[in-house]
Amino acid sequence: MTAESVKKWAPGNSYGPVLSQTDLYLLNPELEINPIFAQKDQSFHLVLNLCNGQSNDGEGRNSEFTAKEQPAVLPRVEQLYIISEHSPWCTTVRNEKGVTMADVCQAVWKDYTQNYVTDGEMGTLPARIQEQVKRAALYNQTPHWQQYGHAPTQAARCRRVDWFKDRHYFEGLKKDDRYSLTRLGFKAPNIFIMELTNY
Numbered sequence: 001m002t003a004e005s006v007k008k009w010a011p012g013n014s015y016g017p018v019l020s021q022t023d024l025y026l027l028n029p030e031l032e033i034n035p036i037f038a039q040k041d042q043s044f045h046l047v048l049n050l051c052n053g054q055s056n057d058g059e060g061r062n063s064e065f066t067a068k069e070q071p072a073v074l075p076r077v078e079q080l081y082i083i084s085e086h087s088p089w090c091t092t093v094r095n096e097k098g099v100t101m102a103d104v105c106q107a108v109w110k111d112y113t114q115n116y117v118t119d120g121e122m123g124t125l126p127a128r129i130q131e132q133v134k135r136a137a138l139y140n141q142t143p144h145w146q147q148y149g150h151a152p153t154q155a156a157r158c159r160r161v162d163w164f165k166d167r168h169y170f171e172g173l174k175k176d177d178r179y180s181l182t183r184l185g186f187k188a189p190n191i192f193i194m195e196l197t198n199y
Contacts, residue, residue, distance in 0.1 A: 019077045071099070079093065081093075082193075088121065117159065136164070138156045140159075169196060
């Protein structure tokens with residue numbers, strides 16, 4: 001990030017008002033995604049493991065996410081909606097003072113690790129994919145020191161993160177109004193799609 005860009009995205013309250021949901025529908029502004037979430041920041045590449053909430057720098061090294069208190073988007077907003085091309089759920093992120101990148105990471109991680117896949121949701125998948133999700137659940141919930149010994153035999157309850165199988169690393173956000181329309185039946189300035197990878 002350039003020095004000017006760092007100032008632009010610095011944490012703080014000197015950005016003007018935080019837009020409410022009503023403001024967004026009345027003004028219909030184009031929201032700019034933080035360069036880290038847009039994967040345009042050359043100095044830091046965020047990779048968040050949705051299984052355990054740990055981040056690294058994209059090279060596999062654990063690194064502190066020092067920019068986490070920066071706004072996720074500008075102008076700042078009270079709410080963001082995060083959907084995925086790889087799952088059926090929508091995560092709502094709220095912060096009256098303006099949604100930060102930390103808010104997005106926390107909300108997505110909690111939504112996908114604290115909620116379980118229902119029988120009805122699992123039933124929408126073909127049998128082969130159901131087995132892959134169940135295997136991912138066993139792997140994700142078995143302590144890593146045990147994974148190289150005996151294969152786990154106890155069935156694990158599938159969390160939403162297991163739905164992604166090995167593609168459970170969050171890298172950022174993108175905007176795609178056409179996908180939002182197809183998926184939700186409407187579009188809005190504060191609906192974003194999370195980009196995932198399988199590091």
